[in-house]
Amino acid sequence: MCRFLAYRGDPIYLEDLVCRPKHSLVRQSLRAEEAKVVTNGDGFGVGWYGERETPGIYREVTPAWSDENLLALAAHVRSHLFFAHVRAATGGGISLANCHPFASGSWLFMHNGQVGGFGCLRRELEGELPDTLWHQRRGATDSELLFLMAVHRIVQGFGVVEAVGDVLADVSDRMRQAGVDAPLRFAAALADGEDVYAFRWASDAKPPTLYHRREAFGQMVASEPLEGEPEGWEPLEQGEALCLHADGRTSSHQLSVCTGPLA
Template sequence: MCRFLAYSGEPVFLSDLVCAPKHSLVHQSLHADEGKTETNGDGFGIGWYGEREEPGIYRDISPAWSDENLVNLCRQVRARTFFAHVRASTGTATARLNCHPFVHGRHMFMHNGQIGGYHRIKRRIEALIPDSLYDSRRGTTDSEAIFLLAIANGLVSDPVRAMAGTLGTVRDLMKAAGIAEPLRFTALLTDGDTLTAYRWACDGRPPSLYYREDEAGIVVVSEPIDGCRDGWQVVPKGGTLQARRGERAVLIAPADGARKGLGQGQRIAA
């Protein structure tokens, strides 16, 4: 599984969170504590919002721990919202176009998890993506396919309902194909102003997700970047976290318990 980090708030240098902390994302690319694999060396990516409406993006297939360009770029770029991701492939090729985050217009998306048996239903999923969006597909990952299908299902206007419906459709395809492997979906979506973090799985075992919020902004991570859990809150299994710029984050509790996590829930204070 992959590791990732998202930030939204007062502008900061990317290096303050991606590179500098004791257990930074760069460190996690080689020594993750809570992932399925300790090493996440199948590429990396960063995406950030600057002066333009659409985000900038830098991705490569080299391991994050050995890429000097990544470190130098993070030292120079200051952003109000950014994503960073280190990849451990679940079966698709190690290629730049398969590295996260993925961008469509002003929206940016990254994923940690998998569609069990994806190769058996890949063609069926892709057939559901409208031609107007399929032209934007560049890689071969399940993550990018989910992103584009969710956009077709209304992700821009309702990111929780659209994603729940999308994953419900994928789950139906998995069942029809007799796939026993789980669908696990811990993911992040943003348009630069609103951040949505999902922690869902059909078997109640979604990858880890934490957040820390203060007056300056919010940080969402796969695992704490300072090496300890003090001050970090856990996004509950089946839950969704939403944070809009200038407002307190809100947790959406799972609708039917932590097991499925594919439906809408009740808003609760974060």
């Protein structure tokens, strides 16, 4: 499983969260505490918003812990909203196009989890995308596909939380119809340059971990407490969608994943 963090608040250097904390994401890439797969060495990525509408992105297939460019970038780029992700591949192969975060227009997304039986469902799910979004797909991961499916709903007018709930319901239905027993697990973050949405959900009782923390200068969500100690880090509930608003407020929503009746 992957590890990630998202930040929203006063502009800070990426390194303040990505590289410096005792249990920073770069260190988690080498040794995660709460993950089943200990090493997250199958690539990494950072995405950040600056003065432009679209986010900047830096991704590499090499392990985060040894990337000098990441250290330099994180020491020189400041942002009010950024994502960072280290990958332990569960499917889709090791390639740059499979590294998180993914961008589409002004949207940015990253994911920790897995669509059970994705190999069998992939072609069918890709078939659902409209041409515009189908052509934006660059890699082969379930994560990127979930993202584009959500963007599809958002451009159709769905609210963000509603869109994500509908994607999870749709995929769950198809998994069931295909007779997949393996669960759908989903810890994710989605942003549009203003707000950050964080999600924690699973079709079984084991959603990937996800924590929220509020500091004087801003708020963050992360797969694991960055200081290695749980104090001040509040776990999201199973089924919770937490929005970190641009004005510093937080609002919690319930993900509605309405799966259909078994045909």
